[in-house]
Amino acid sequence: MPVPVPRQRAIPAVESGQAQDVPAVGHPSEEEAGRREEQACRNETTVANDAVPSGALHDARGGAHPHTQGGAHRNTHDGALNVPPVDGVHHGVNTAGVSTAGVSAPVVAVTGVTAPGTGATGAGAAHTPLTLLLIEDDPTAAPIFRDLPDSDGRPIRVRTARNLTEAERLLTDDVHCILLDIALPVPGRTSAAAGDDELAVLRHVLRLAPRHAVLALTASGDAERGAEAVRVGAQDYLFKDELDGRLLSRAIRYAVERKRSDTAERRLAEGKLRAQENARLERGLLPTPLLEGSPLRFAARYRPGRSRALLGGDFYDTVRTPDGTVHAMIGDVCGHGPDEAALGVELRIAWRALTLAGLCGDQLLNTLQQVLEHERDDDEIFATLCTVDIAPDGRRAGLCLAGHPAPLIARPDRPARLLPYDNNGPALGLLPGARWPRTQVELGAEWSLMLYTDGLIEGRIGEGRERLGQDGMVQMIRRQLAEGLSGEALLRAAVSEVRELNGGELTDDVAVVLLDRVP
Structure with missing residues (x-):
């Protein structure tokens, strides 16, 4: 089943052409090392070379320590190499709340301070000091930033930019904090064009560097403007002529930590909101059956696939109409995600409304296809569907298949088998004007009818390429019966065994519905 491409990570400045290319891990090339040396001389204010050990200075400029290979940090406890992955994140890490153990970035902050967009702390973090980007057009402000220490007493690296054009070039992923003079002009905009927006330059920088901590520099006594800068998105504000090294060092470290905390809190809130939205959609996909007055017993089982963060489009429903007929349905919208899930909810609600209005068989499916064609965002989106209408006496049923696997029926007097699928029509949304013939089937006095989505039969068997398939599923159900x-015990055992045969979580979602008639 087609699956949408996962959301891409944010593109750092170095990849978007806004800054020079800086290798994420490992030793830089000779050409790159030369450029960094030249850039450091022009744009960074650091302590003199005789004040910093050669190994620390080499680390501060993005290279690897001479005691490591390929930029990997050696864990002195177990001797294992902790090599940061290319994307800067060790996959499989628990990011709930503010727990961020195991996350690394191309340049990691010292103990207690983290790089933009990550929560890395620990042994590997102590090799690189903080990096500050100063955006200030007054050259007399630079001396105050000399010898700024971080929390471990290491010198803070300072890059200086006279305007936003230079800042864009210097803004790489190893920058932890931006110190911005909010009186600077925005490139390409005059004062008249900016209007009354005194924080236009701050808004520009926040758009340019959404993952970085930002400190606003303002004139002394202009506390109101500084407070407004914080409301807009800065982590704090400082008065230009009241700066001293100790205050500035603390402000930088606190701003970086505050940004990390805000980012973790925002991600947690977004995750909770996404979970609530998925839960609402899931309730729409998997409703409570309307079977009041029916002697049939109902059971259902749903298990999300491996990509459970992307809600699937499996849906089902069961209703009893006033004449005593029980109508059951199960379907699957191709793909995963909120759009597919929402479309599944629409189709399920439309099916229930049309069924209660008296539509059945080909007429019902034709109307559902019209709903799908009008509601889908892409002409290639389709849905498979299986509908069953069981007569009031429970002994006969009508079956319609729209590209969906045939149900399984089990009776005491014969082994479990699939219902006829010779008249299986196309999936909804594929062929305009298609027809879906209704097949009459005999159920008998006592039976169990199982409807399912293709996730139940598409799991693999072991490590090979062979899939379970419908025949394997029938054999499994026969044995379990x-x-x-x-x-519910049968459905739980079936889904669990399919998962075990697959060697882990199934790729696709699985939905199973079971109707039992016991005299």
Whole structure:
């Protein structure tokens, strides 16, 4: 089943052409090392070479320590190499709340301070000091930034930019904090064009560097403007002529930590909101059946696939109409994500409304196809569907298939088998004007009818390429029925065994519905 491409990570400045290319890990090339030396002389205010050990200075300029290979940090406890991945994140890390153990970035902050967009701390973090980008057009402000220490007493690296054009070139992923003079002009905009927006330059920088901590520099006594800068998005504000090294060092470290904390809190809130939205959509996909007055027993099982962060489009429903007929349905919208799930909810609600209005078989499916064609965002989106209408006496049923696997029926007097699927029509949304013939089937006096989505039969068997398939699923259900399983226990055992055969979580979602008639 087609799956949408996962959301891409934010493109750092170095990749978007806004800054020079800086290798994420490992030793820089000779040409790159030369450029860094030249750039450091022009744009960075650091302590003199005789004040910093040669190894620390080499680390501060993006290179690897001479005691490591390829930029990897050696863990002195177990001797294992901790090599940061190219994307800067060790996958499989728990990011709930503010727990960020195991995350690394191309340049990591000292103990207690983290790089933009990450929460890395620990042994590997102590090799590189903080990096500050100063955006200030007054050259007399630079001396105050000399010898700024971080929390471990190491010198803070300072890059200076006279305007936003230079800042864009110097803004790489190893910058932890931006110190911005909010009186600077925005490139390409005059004062008249900026209007009354005194914080236009701050808004520009926040758009340019959404993952970086920002400190606003303002004139002394202009506390109101500084407070407004914080409301706009800066982590704090400082008065230009009241700066001293100790105050500035603390402000930088606190701003970086505050940004990290705000980012973690925002991600947690976004995750909770996304979970709530998925739960609402899931309730729409998997409703409570309307079977009041029916002797049939109902059971259902749903299990999200491996990509459970992307809600699937499996849906089902069961209703009893006033004449005593029980209508059951199960379907699957191709793809994963909120759009597919929302479309599945629409189709399920439309099916229930049309069924209660008296539509059935080909007429119902034709109307559902019209709903799909009008609501889908892409002409290639389609949905498979299986509908069953069981007569009031429970002995006969009408079956319609729209590109969906045939249901399974089990009776005491014969082994479990698939219902006829010779008249299987196309999936909804594929062929305009398609028809879906209704097949009459005999159920008998006692039976179990199982409807399912293709996630149940598309799992692999072991490490090979062979899939379970419908035949394998039928054999599995026969064995489980022979063991005395029924109802919810049968569905739970079936889904669990399919997962075990697959060697782990299934790629696709699985939805299964079971209707039992016991005299």
